[in-house]
Amino acid sequence: MKSTTIFLVLITLIVSLSITAQNSSLDCNASEVNDIYFQQHPKSLNEYKQFNEYSKKFINNLKQNKLSRTTSYVIPVVVHVYGEVQGGLPVDYQTIVNTIAQVNEEFQGLNTDYNTVDAYFMGIRGSLDIEFKLATLDPDGNCTDGVVFHSVASGQANYNSTIVPNDAWDNYKYMNIYITNDLYANGYLFYNGVAWYPSTQMSDDNIARVVYNGIYLTGNTDSETASILTHEIGHFFNLIHTHEGDCGNLDQVMDTPAEILYSDIQNFCSQNVQCGNNVNYENYMGYKAYYGGCYKMFTQGQINRVIAALNHPTRQPLWQPSNLIATGVNIDCNLSVIDFTLENKVIIYPNPTNDSFNIMSNAFNGEDILINIYTILGQKVYQKEYKNAESSLTIENSIKSSGYYIVKVILKNGKQINIPLIKK
Numbered sequence: 001m002k003s004t005t006i007f008l009v010l011i012t013l014i015v016s017l018s019i020t021a022q023n024s025s026l027d028c029n030a031s032e033v034n035d036i037y038f039q040q041h042p043k044s045l046n047e048y049k050q051f052n053e054y055s056k057k058f059i060n061n062l063k064q065n066k067l068s069r070t071t072s073y074v075i076p077v078v079v080h081v082y083g084e085v086q087g088g089l090p091v092d093y094q095t096i097v098n099t100i101a102q103v104n105e106e107f108q109g110l111n112t113d114y115n116t117v118d119a120y121f122m123g124i125r126g127s128l129d130i131e132f133k134l135a136t137l138d139p140d141g142n143c144t145d146g147v148v149f150h151s152v153a154s155g156q157a158n159y160n161s162t163i164v165p166n167d168a169w170d171n172y173k174y175m176n177i178y179i180t181n182d183l184y185a186n187g188y189l190f191y192n193g194v195a196w197y198p199s200t201q202m203s204d205d206n207i208a209r210v211v212y213n214g215i216y217l218t219g220n221t222d223s224e225t226a227s228i229l230t231h232e233i234g235h236f237f238n239l240i241h242t243h244e245g246d247c248g249n250l251d252q253v254m255d256t257p258a259e260i261l262y263s264d265i266q267n268f269c270s271q272n273v274q275c276g277n278n279v280n281y282e283n284y285m286g287y288k289a290y291y292g293g294c295y296k297m298f299t300q301g302q303i304n305r306v307i308a309a310l311n312h313p314t315r316q317p318l319w320q321p322s323n324l325i326a327t328g329v330n331i332d333c334n335l336s337v338i339d340f341t342l343e344n345k346v347i348i349y350p351n352p353t354n355d356s357f358n359i360m361s362n363a364f365n366g367e368d369i370l371i372n373i374y375t376i377l378g379q380k381v382y383q384k385e386y387k388n389a390e391s392s393l394t395i396e397n398s399i400k401s402s403g404y405y406i407v408k409v410i411l412k413n414g415k416q417i418n419i420p421l422i423k424k
């Protein structure tokens, strides 16, 4: 071979080796970004410390059954995608759906490898009846499939990214996930993801978030690597790396053994002793399962900390029944038949309502319209046709029991819209 050819072969080899090396290391900067955030925002650090104290008490009460416990949670999600192809891999609607499904399985303990957890840790496995659901109503009340495609953009993992608040949907109504290939806009395309712990300041600024690399979505990598999104969402609900503080065991969870990040471990996915104890090498919040490919479990202590976080002022509004209606996660909002523009918006007032309420829209405009009212379980409790409807209608005594309802307004041309209604 000519020397230039040898040179080229060598260069190719070095480049491909370094790509493989980059690709195999886990790059979640959650500990670092939260540290920096707290250094720069003392009030938020204070809130964080106080919430850790609250969580401890909350968990004690939970264990002693002193709390009437919510047993299931639904979290409305919006996913912002920056580039429908990232690193040559598809980031389309179906990829997002499959990814959310994997996250749900893992939080719910329905992943198949949940049953093959190391016997030593079988007894402290934890799961939670929580479901992440793509929103079907956007902040304006229009239909959506919960995935918003933007042109390629980077840097959403930088705290001060202007893209983040620009594209955000109300942080108190939706969990916002940003999918991009270049997380820090520095040209390094292999960071896995990052997330911040709950913070009122961040939610007020509409920048609370999970940021994740499209190349590590379900289907774009092996399923164990894709579990890193479960890890990042763990951070979003206040979980800390299991190796935080090394043998100092600073993850604020009692039942996760102390461990250190780097060591002379040979096989990451078998029993290892560090800090004088067996480490929980299969834990979603550690790194060992990433290197070994064996993400399988949260502990019960971690799940309890997540439940406490679900009561944080920034997370609690997400799963309230009224918000599930507002974000449409429990209804079928059929995109094909909806064509209410913003000017033709349908307004219901007062809402919450007592015995009667008004429906107002310029779209009615002398048309024949049909109004159906459903419970959130889909049971029809009211139906009436209004001929030559005025732009404002008064509906009286349509609902007997208090609770959450969906008002479906159907125009003669088939266009329809669902509006959440609360009866006091």
Ligand SMILES: [Zn+2]
Pocket: 028, 029, 030, 031, 231, 232, 235, 241
């Ligand atoms: Zn992490």
Ligand SMILES: [Zn+2]
Pocket: 111, 113, 223, 224, 227, 294, 295, 296
């Ligand atoms: Zn797994």
